[in-house]
Amino acid sequence: MLNNKGRPTQPAAISEMDTVVETFTGNKGLELESPLIFEQGVPGRVGVDMVDPQPVKSRLGGLERKDPIGLPDLSEPQVLRHFVRLSRQNYAIDAGFYPLGSCTMKHNPRINEKVARLAGLGDLHPMQPTSTVQGALELIDSLAHWLKTITGMPAVAMSPAAGAHGELCGVMAIRAAHEASGESRTRILVPESAHGTNPATAALCGYKVDAVPARKDGRMDLDAFAEQLGPDVAGVMLTNPNTCGLFETDVKKIADMVHEVGGYFYCDGANLNAILGRVRPGDLGVDAMHINLHKTFSTPHGGGGPGAGPVVLSEALAPFAPIPFVTHGENGFDLVEQRSGAAAKSFGRMKGYHGQMGMFIRALAYMQSHGADGLRQIAEDAVLNANYIRVGLEDKLNSPFEGICMHEALFDDSTLKGTGVTTLDLAKAMIDEGYHPMTMYFPLVVHGAMLIEPTESESRQTLDQFIGSMRHLLDKAKTGESDYFLSAPHYAPRRRLDETGAARNPLLRWVPPEPAETEETSLSAAS
Amino acid sequence: MRYMPHTAAEREEMLTKIGVGSIDDLFTDIPEESRLEGLLDLPLHESEMVVEKNFRKLAAKNLSPYSVPCFLGAGAYQHHVPSVADHIIQRSEFLTAYTPYQPEISQGTLQALFEFQTQVALITGMEVANASMYDGATSCAEAVLMACRVTRRKKAVISGNLHPHYRDVTHTTLQFTEFETIDLPPAVSGAERVDDHITSEIACVVAQNPDFFGRLHDLSALAEECHAAGTLLVVVVNEVVSLGAITSPGEMGADIVAGEGQSIGVPLSFGGPYVGLLATRQKFVRQMPGRLCGQTVDQDGKRGFVLTLSTREQHIRREKATSNICTNAGLCSLAFTIHMSLLGESGLTKLASLNHSQAVTLAEKLEAIDGVDLLNDSFFNEFTLRLPMNAASAVEKLGEKGILGGVPVSRLIPDDPEMANLLLVAATETCSASDMDDFVATLKEVL
Known part of the structure; x- marks a missing residue:
């Protein structure tokens, strides 16, 4: 069909062209490449307008920079386009399902972003007189109240910047408490299924790390735990619900056992989402637990951070909390910034200033939006969704541990045995289906692990389509179509990348190209 | 609640598919005596409109440094972000x-x-x-x-x-x-x-x-x-x-x-x-x-x-x-x-030069005040003054007059008499000539 100007209004019935064509630009329609920013500059272009400096007598003490830095000059629209193009090469929770186990990739509400940018909140200087930041201190105090109420714990240290930083805070409080009572304990017990940050944190606090194996049902082996316990044990670091997506049914017994030998119970709070409003860690004997505001309370992951990891503390550990903290007195709110008075026993300072305020604002907005009723609904829907996936896939994939799971469903790779397809290959094929793959090969206690955490944000339709897609892929893998998987992804901005080569010859920055070669000189001479 | 998609009917259907009778059946691994039956002692959920108002109220209790002359530094600096x-x-x-x-x-x-x-x-x-x-x-x-x-x-x-x-x-x-x-x-x-x-x-x-x-x-x-x-x-x-x-x-x-x-x-x-x-x-x-x-x-x-x-x-x-x-x-x-991409070589160089010229201009005005000494023989965009009075008190008084006039060194190095009168002052591209004049005039009043 042609319109009356001769413009075809339907695609030709049969295309003669191959479906894969190489383009002159390397772009593929909406898939737009952008060279490195360093390859786009032209000296003298301006991307930020500013007034000319007043001529003054330099007081730089003779340290004036003499050599150029080597940064490229670009205009504002160039920079904007560059980063817009880059952004389109990313998968994101806003764009699709992101069932990354242990990471709690939930909806990131935009009201949080809006209030974090309000004048008087996002633009406050950390060293303003406290009389000029009463609202900010009230906000921190209010968030602290929510965190303490949710966890049933009496105190919270707000300053840790991330989950691992929170672990460091908790374990330092434990060590400081032991030292204050004149004890020098040397060991921390960590289950084999733990996040890698747990043993790394314990080591940074000078502890020897001993691993406790898991039972057949995926929980920590209590007999092995009992054997490992002793007067030299400073504490146990236990994730609950654990990294297999299971609630540690003996958690109270574990707390009692570690307390009995004078140790403390550190709970890795990475999976708090599963139990919000259903149980309070404070009722389970926990002494310290970090809370990932960037997981449970929706502050965006931002491609790897920033996070925030406040740590709730028991009465026993509270006196050792890091500075600074907010207090409330006759003259309003104040900040304790030095290790004296109320903070005389504090183990120290963990970061500059007062904590991740930008994350506090977002997390509090999220909590207020949910309220007590919504928080409980989060846990219920997160657990409901995970079990829905578990049931939807368990005839196709093997669950290493039987029964109901919490917020994430764990499978092993036994189904793939003999197909020539690995967990990694399956994950790359999921990319073609439009999903971000689940967490793979973690926890380490399960072979070829696939850890799927849907969160409460996803609708039943999304889950049904995901289950359908996984079933389709698993059938395909079992019918000998391994090549399809080995060559996946086919539809991503890049095919599989050479990670071994990257590690063998680390190229960690752009370097200017060698000076122009003679060939180019002869070309320009010819023109 | 707008962030969670399931209807009550969908939840029921999903529970049936999972093969349990109620949502509570999914939480039975939690020790019975620790399970929360009711809601946490916290407010119920709020609309987006109410949440925004809550934060506006909190923001109104703070003094935005972009609304007044601000000379705060000490490791965190006010700059214009494109x-x-x-x-x-x-x-x-x-x-x-x-x-x-x-x-x-x-x-x-x-x-x-x-x-x-x-x-x-x-x-x-x-x-x-x-x-x-x-x-x-x-x-x-x-x-x-x-x-x-x-x-x-x-x-x-x-x-x-x-x-x-x-x-x-x-x-x-x-x-x-x-x-x-x-x-x-x-x-x-x-x-x-x-x-x-x-x-x-x-x-x-x-x-x-x-x-x-x-x-x-x-x-x-x-x-x-x-x-x-x-x-x-x-x-x-x-x-x-x-x-x-x-x-x-x-x-x-x-x-x-x-x-x-x-x-x-x-x-x-x-x-x-x-x-x-x-x-x-x-x-x-x-x-x-x-x-x-x-x-x-x-x-x-x-x-x-x-x-x-x-x-x-x-x-x-x-x-x-x-x-x-x-x-x-x-x-x-x-x-x-x-x-940094927007600034580039020429922009970063110019921004640095602008910051330095602002600081030099301000330092010259401040060190001309009777009793105020400039400690630095060199600086970039921040310097230390010795005031003829306690710097923390001076900063409080400046704050009352709507000027964020620097960081008293004693806030970061307390209990050291040598630091009591020292004031860190930063000047970046964000402060105007009138900001500087206001600061100088007000500091004279305060001292």
């Missing part, structure tokens, strides 16, 4: 992506990190940089740990003119390790004999430039002394705009640069989140903490980027990792990269 930076970091694809563990669908984050690493390496004059740390203070602590690993030595010498938070965080981080510090006292006079402490036992010397009091130092001689003893020089920079004007730490011989990148692209946000910078020499990369992004090729030979050298990291090495760090400052490093 609109493009904040717009881009709010794009869904950057804002709501996780750590780029699946490189095929994370090239946006990865390429931006590679550009960030390159920019940081260029401005610091170093060979390589990592993909960011939590903030400048934690980066400083990590740099000391790294120097101890590289040299297999156990002691670090800390300059007394290092930002007190950086020193404290380093102490806290090291306190339960086998490493220790030798701390020099703050040297208000500017003369500090760091080199007296350098021996073959010292892993590193940590020096800040511009230092906490705003002074600039040529660290070349110190670097040579360090290197002669097999000691590394760690240079801390917490006002990165200065690198547009002064000789880079790399050129002066630094082995590790630990910095705070907040000045470029990141809002003040009451102290966080910020973006820690860590740069070093190529030969030390395997001892670096934190994530690293590297260039490689895909199956079709196309250039691409991946996280690399992860065998240093906790998720592989567990208790033997170089650091326990996992999360970084991803989005802040992106804001930094965008702002």
Whole structure:
């Protein structure tokens, strides 16, 4: 069909062209490449307008920079386009399902972003007189109240910047408490299924790390735990619900056992989402637990951070909390910034200033939006969704541990045995289906692990389509179509990348190209 | 609740499919006596409109430093952030992506990190940089740990003119390790004999430039002394705009640069989140903490980027990792990269020159006030004044008159009579001529 100007209004019935064509630009329609920013500059272009400096007598003490830095000059629209193009090469929770186990990739509400940018909140200087930041201190105090109420714990240290930083805070409080009572304990017990940050944190606090194996049902082996316990044990670091997506049914017994030998119970709070409003860690004997505001309370992951990891503390550990903290007195709110008075026993300072305020604002907005009723609904829907996936896939994939799971469903790779397809290959094929793959090969206690955490944000339709897609892929893998998987992804901005080569010859920055070669000189001479 | 899609009917259908009678049946692993039956003692959910009002009320109880003349610094600096930076970091694809563990669908984050690493390496004059740390203070602590690993030595010498938070965080981080510090006292006079402490036992010397009091130092001689003893020089920079004007730490011989990148692209946000910078020499990369992004090729030979050298990291090495760090400052490093791309060579140089000229102008006005002494013989955009009165009281009084007139040194170095009258004053491109005049006039009234 042609319109009356001769413009075809339907695609030709049969295309003669191959479906894969190489383009002159390397772009593929909406898939737009952008060279490195360093390859786009032209000296003298301006991307930020500013007034000319007043001529003054330099007081730089003779340290004036003499050599150029080597940064490229670009205009504002160039920079904007560059980063817009880059952004389109990313998968994101806003764009699709992101069932990354242990990471709690939930909806990131935009009201949080809006209030974090309000004048008087996002633009406050950390060293303003406290009389000029009463609202900010009230906000921190209010968030602290929510965190303490949710966890049933009496105190919270707000300053840790991330989950691992929170672990460091908790374990330092434990060590400081032991030292204050004149004890020098040397060991921390960590289950084999733990996040890698747990043993790394314990080591940074000078502890020897001993691993406790898991039972057949995926929980920590209590007999092995009992054997490992002793007067030299400073504490146990236990994730609950654990990294297999299971609630540690003996958690109270574990707390009692570690307390009995004078140790403390550190709970890795990475999976708090599963139990919000259903149980309070404070009722389970926990002494310290970090809370990932960037997981449970929706502050965006931002491609790897920033996070925030406040740590709730028991009465026993509270006196050792890091500075600074907010207090409330006759003259309003104040900040304790030095290790004296109320903070005389504090183990120290963990970061500059007062904590991740930008994350506090977002997390509090999220909590207020949910309220007590919504928080409980989060846990219920997160657990409901995970079990829905578990049931939807368990005839196709093997669950290493039987029964109901919490917020994430764990499978092993036994189904793939003999197909020539690995967990990694399956994950790359999921990319073609439009999903971000689940967490793979973690926890380490399960072979070829696939850890799927849907969160409460996803609708039943999304889950049904995901289950359908996984079933389709698993059938395909079992019918000998391994090549399809080995060559996946086919539809991503890049095919599989050479990670071994990257590690063998680390190229960690752009370097200017060698000076122009003679060939180019002869070309320009010819023109 | 608008964030959760299920209807009551859908929940029932899903429970049936799972094969349980009620939602409670999914929580039976929780010890019965600990299960919460009712709701937490917290308010019920609120509409978006109400939540926004709540935060506006809180904001109204604060004094925005952008609404008054502001001369605050001490490691966090007020700069203009171009609109493009904040717009881009709010794009869904950057804002709501996780750590780029699946490189095929994370090239946006990865390429931006590679550009960030390159920019940081260029401005610091170093060979390589990592993909960011939590903030400048934690980066400083990590740099000391790294120097101890590289040299297999156990002691670090800390300059007394290092930002007190950086020193404290380093102490806290090291306190339960086998490493220790030798701390020099703050040297208000500017003369500090760091080199007296350098021996073959010292892993590193940590020096800040511009230092906490705003002074600039040529660290070349110190670097040579360090290197002669097999000691590394760690240079801390917490006002990165200065690198547009002064000789880079790399050129002066630094082995590790630990910095705070907040000045470029990141809002003040009451102290966080910020973006820690860590740069070093190529030969030390395997001892670096934190994530690293590297260039490689895909199956079709196309250039691409991946996280690399992860065998240093906790998720592989567990208790033997170089650091326990996992999360970084991803989005802040992106804001930094965008702002730095907009500035470019000419912009960063001009911004630095503008900051310096503002500070010189202000310093001249302030030191002309009777009884006010300027301590610095050199500075970039921040300097220290000795007032004829307690600086904290002066700042309170200035605050009452609507001027954020600097940071009293005693807030960071308390209980030291020598510090009581000292005031740190910063002037960036954001302050106008009338801001400066208001400050000078009001300070005269207050004194």
